Amino acid sequence: MKRQERLYRPGKRLNLLMHESVLWARICPSEVPAAQLDRLPGVVGMDTVGIGILPLDANLPLPLGNSFCMLDKRLVVVEDRHAELWLDDAEAIALHRRVWDTFAESAVFGADAQQVIARVRRSIGDREQPIDLPRGCTAPSYDAPAWSPNRSPTTSHGMYELH
Template sequence: MSTDYQRARAELGRRLRELRVESPDGRLTGTALAERLGWPQSKVSKLENGRQTPTQDDLRAWAEAVGQPGAFTELHARLRGFESHIRSWKRQLAAGHAPVQESWNTLVGETRTLHVWDNFVVNGMLQTADYARNLFERYAEFRRSPRDAEEAVRARMKRQEWLYRPGKRLNTLMWEGALRAQPCPPEVLAAQLDRLLGVVGMATVHLGIVPWDAELRLPPANGFWVLDDRLVTVEDWHAALWLDDAETIALFRRVWDTLAESAVYGTEAQQVIARVRRSIKV
């Protein structure tokens, strides 16, 4: 979790404590507030000390319980402020993967140029339906989120229409490990690699593969997306980071450019993909 996020959550916790102490009904103890809310006292303590992120409902209930319902608007604004940069998967996936994919469709649709680094799976803009379905099913099982793989697949496939629109450009780099990872049956992976072989040379796609034996100027850390010059997204296990300050965007573009120096393209990229394809026992 980022320092900025921790700081913002701690500030929100201090504000919650202020509202409790300054209750119009008289100073409330944490135990008394917990009793009013029907919460464990430990939850009140964690929220006030910035060790737990409140939900919108938590903030509304807190404001009402301390006799200051009008404070909810301020509290919610604070929450939205730091959650716009740290988006927990638990909350994003509360209604399943399909709504998240639809949101991404809107975001990508507004973008002209993508720079993407993938080090663990094939890029979503180039996935086959079967490959994507296996990913959604496995993530839903792991996160215990609603199982809506078919709806999520349809949304992801719809996003790929972007590749056929004039003026769009996908600049994507993939580590060879992303080609070899098997989050799906061998026959599905084989078909996925056939799909990649077909997109090499596509007008709107600039595909680079970083071979395992390539000399790296940087280690292949987290995957990320740079959308034009306005946003970077980075996925981790607990959350997705949405970073929109100019300095950070410039940093990730420099990372992408550095990784691109280790990649192969065109015929050489096809040779790497084909080598991996031949290694799959179907």
């Protein structure tokens, strides 16, 4: 809850880009992503938050890489499975800014992002029904790793910027 308080602070803005596959991944019981997907559309319209989603059927100009966070144009934190890299040199920050801007061109925002979220949300708990995916895409078909309350779910293919 403490982290969510930051969303309401004037003068700060959180910009988030994520691949739609992040919304489809089931790494914990379905109640958890269901609650998150119920909350997310309300956050999309906030003045302090910008959410962009790279749809499954989007033409991606670059391969997806590690998640990263840009803080106040002074620091980039790159997440990997075993470590975080904290990059504060101008060249690394400029590179990640270009990556961000490139992916943002392929992302959907606002009402279009809410439609993507709603499509994924409708699929949870109703696997007997056909899933409404974009033309030419298929639903993920893999066995998700076992979930544990001690395991911290990570967001692969997500990028965010706080300033």
